[in-house]
Amino acid sequence: MSESLYERLGGTEGITNIANDVIDNHLANQAIAKRFENSAPSKLKNAAATFFIAGTGGPDVYKGKDMLAAHKGMNISNAEFMAVLDDALDALAKNNIGQREQEEVLFVLYSMRSQVMFV
Numbered sequence: 001m002s003e004s005l006y007e008r009l010g011g012t013e014g015i016t017n018i019a020n021d022v023i024d025n026h027l028a029n030q031a032i033a034k035r036f037e038n039s040a041p042s043k044l045k046n047a048a049a050t051f052f053i054a055g056t057g058g059p060d061v062y063k064g065k066d067m068l069a070a071h072k073g074m075n076i077s078n079a080e081f082m083a084v085l086d087d088a089l090d091a092l093a094k095n096n097i098g099q100r101e102q103e104e105v106l107f108v109l110y111s112m113r114s115q116v117m118f119v
Helices: 011-028 041-055 067-071 078-094 099-111
Strands: none
Touching (some): 078 099
């Protein structure tokens, strides 16, 4: 039996580290940082980590809104969406995640495009 993406990303600890780096990247990224000005970084990091833990085959620990509800009315542009993907890929690389896993994460994130853009 092959390992789940959750396991290949390092389980809860590995995904938490990745999520923390993704949010740090977002906060430093001029293309999207303004989106997070009134947000608590610790809450963003927890939401990102628990979302990815649950979404990659780990325990169902995510208690936040679904993607449509979370992004409703934000009118996220294509450039902003791509900035998020770039930040995620940078975080994966920083955490020494393999190419196959990076591609799988990118596929998952990109598959949510219609749920977060222009809603």
